[in-house]
Amino acid sequence: MVNPATGKVVETVEQATDREMESALAGVHAAYSVWRDVPIAERAKVVKRIGELFVERRAELAAIATEEMGKPLG
Secondary structure, rough: EEEOOOOOOOOOOOOOHHHHHHHHHHHHHHHHHHHHOOOOHHHHHHHHHHHHHHHHOOOOOHHHHHHHHHOOOO
């Protein structure tokens, strides 16, 4: 990953193999097969908690996002 504002390499990520991609997709499909049967009220609680975590970690997430996009934090 390169910060577009500075041209600095922030992180290097290896490309996934076909086997790794197939494994990841199989895992996602298996998880969805379970998740779709969870009652909406329970799913809503999980989504609400994710929102709370975004708020709790907003400074950390903002720093990551600004570095990825090469934009000032403000």
